[in-house]
Amino acid sequence: MITEMSKIIPRMLSDSVFDIVFLLLCSSFFMEGARAGIGVNYGTVADNLPPPAQVAHFLLESTTIDRIRLFDADPDILKAFANTGIAITVTVPNDLIPQLAKLSNAQDWVRTNVEPYVPATDIVRILVGNEVLATANRLLLGNLVMSMRMLHAALANASLDGRIKVSTPHSLGILSSSSPPSSGKFRQGYDVHILRPLLNFLRETGSPFLVNPYPFFGFSKDTLDYALFRPNAGVMDENSKLVYTNMLDGQLDAVYSAMKVLGFTDIEIVIAETGWPSLCDSTQVGVDAKTAAEYNSNLIRHVSSGAGTPLMPKRTFETYIFALFNENLKPGPTCERNFGLFRPDMTPVYDAGILRPTARSSVPIDPIPAPSSVTLPTSPVSMSPPKGTQWCLPKTGADPDALQRNIDYVCGLGLECRPIEEGGACFLPNTVRAHAAYAMNAYYQAMGGNNYDCDFKGTGAVTAIDPSYGKCTYHG
16 A cells, blocks of 8 residues: 555655655555554474475365464475465574674575565565564674674665565563553563664664464463453553553553653564464363363454554554464473364364354364353452462572573463563562562463473472572562
């Protein structure tokens, strides 16, 4: 639409006037909300998935999915999706980021992973890494924005910068404050040195800011309705006086508020990952196929409605559901292997509203027995997990960098990290080990208190000694 309109603007207009008109048109287009594209994350951490050609045919013929996100640039998948019209996002692995900060390497990457497949395959976006800031790896952080710029330059050299944009997705761990949503701020140090230059690049190139919000990792049994978009009493932001009726809106508005602090409210936000598992360990409440279907169908309805969020009204959000398939080789708790909309044989785990009518007959009825019902309170209560007798803490001698990654991971999932923020009850002592102890225990309790939930790549250990002190309470 913008390209066609630009053709009719008289050439006598100065470049500066044209730029103003163009920016106003773009701003109006996304602020009022274009049609929300609904996509899926096509992960391949499994040994039983169907061939990419079958997947492409299935998505095209049996679903309304019009875009996919890959976690690499798999040539077989890129070939399989040629001439389907399905938009493709490819990803540069984190470990390649330092190399691509050099233009010649970026050009080689584009020549190898992009140019052979376009325009037949509709590659629309390149993501540089995944949740790079959460790694706390200085080499990756120091080269992230430059790598993005070099890839954009390589696309421009190939005359592809008009159709393919460059960005990078973030966990919510980039926020130092997220509740209430109007108080959202980026982590100190990351805000000025990484995110401001990154946002400048996105603005210059017309690229979106991508985030991975997961209400699943932030809910308790008392806030299940709030996480699932069900009717509930809502939560008022004491600063803005706006009322939030679902957790996703709060997460998105916290990101928007952080962007506003840096002066970047004009950049589109895209939901790069969100989802709900259909199966988890027996101690996890709110997980079955019906609940997963409820979350994802309500998600699609909400992001496509044009209602937006309290701080971003009248918007739709391009959204990618995690994930296309259950992936049997993913490590971690059972739920990590059961986020898929489909089984490897391409039968639906449930229908989230993306199946075409001809495909719905294959949806099993009540495929997984629902757990015993949970009685929810009629008014908001504490979001703390039930009391117990064990806690998860860092092992003696655990590497501080590894503990910082644990903090970024847990807080990025949306779990309650306010007590270790400045001014919080557990902020002091202000050390990585002390903050990691609180964050790791929060994750351990939220996931059901299983021993493997305290592993954290060998840096955590379970204890029967309550680590609470003063006003700082470690829930057990």
